[in-house]
Amino acid sequence: MSTRDIFGNDVSGRTDNEQWATWAAEEGLEAEAVDEDEIYIVDERPELHATVAMETRTKVDTNHPDTRRAGLTLAAEERIEAREWEIERTRTRVDRSPESDREHRTAQVVEQESRERRVSFERRAASVDSRRDPDAPDPRERLSGEELAAVNQEARRIQVGIPEAGSTAAISRELAEQVLRTGDLLSATVAVADRLKTQPGTVTPISRLGDVPHGEVDFSGRVAVLWGPSHPAIQQVGLIEDETGRVKVTVWDASDQPWLDEGERVRIHGAAKSWYQGRVSVALTSRSRVVFPERETWQEQIS
Incomplete structure (x- = not known):
């Protein structure tokens, strides 16, 4: 079968x-x-x-x-494992509740770390400038109510006149320290304003360029006159003036700076300061920056 x-x-x-x-x-x-x-x-x-x-x-x-995973590089495998681990960790909430406050807790941690880094930086900066010591007692606490109100008012005026000076709170703290040291609000205001006008990054009046304690200055004004350079290494030379005075400006050919025109308003940042026969002068180098406010305004109008 x-x-x-x-x-x-x-x-x-x-x-x-x-x-x-x-x-x-x-x-x-x-x-x-x-x-x-x-x-x-x-x-x-x-x-x-x-x-x-x-x-x-x-x-x-x-x-x-x-x-x-076959055929993948070690880096690709590690990326896959890291992504899987992150997905699994994200799914598991700490509070095990439908509405997690993870975002709020993360923001608090970031803010705390930022505050600690800022305090650490200020402590290091205090070795150069004692006014920046965060552990030092606030001098405003030693002022009376009327004195503190007057100090805050002058601090706001300084901040409006010198926008690059920083926050009003920082100015009022420095001003209060000067008031406690000198006992006179007017002299303290003049001293603080003079220091802020000559600090790095602040647009300094031309008449005060000689008082700036560092080698680079920022200023603004109008090109009064230009004349022919006396050396082939010089691109342009002339005078820039504002309401306080005039200063000689030399533009070196190797600086790769834009050409200036007579009568044009300019703002110059990082000009090298020098002295010649007892007078201050500035030179534009490759590190300098020239801004033309009127050109920017004209370009905004036609755009």
Whole structure:
């Protein structure tokens, strides 16, 4: 007796028809007896096939670089592991509540760290300027109510006149220290204003350029006159004036600075200061910066 399965292959061993029928019934198949010695198994169960969308999704999931590590560099594997770790950590909230205050707590931590860094910087700066020591007692606490009001009013006036001087609070603290030292608000105001006018980064009146204690100055004015240079290394030479005075300006050819025109208003930052025959003069180097306020205003109007 030969026995065949549904694919027509011979089944090793021999069995009787009853055993095949019992097996087919257990499997949910129908057994059809052709003759006494041969049985055909017929599978009438529906054949299942994956849809096109399922096959496409399977290929994407299998071949996507984020799902398989084979062939990736060590750096790529580390990035994947770090991203998975960050996703898992983000999902797990500390407070385990639907509405997390994580953003608020993060802002508080950042603000605290910023405050600590600022205090640390001010302590280092206090070695050069004692006025910046954050641990020093506030001199404004030693003033009376009327004195403190007058100091704050003068500090606001200084800040309006010298925008680069800093915050009103910092000016009022320095002014209060000067008042306690001299006992006179007027002289303290003059001293503080003079110092702030000559500090680095402040636009200094031309008449006060000689009082600036450092080698580079910032000032503004109008080009009064230009004349021919006496040396090929000089691009331009002339005078710039404001309401307080005039200063000689030399533009070196190697400085790569824009050309100045007579009558034009300019603002110069980082000009090198020098002295000649007892008079202060400035030179524009590659580190200097020239701003033309009237040109910028004209460009804004036509744009």
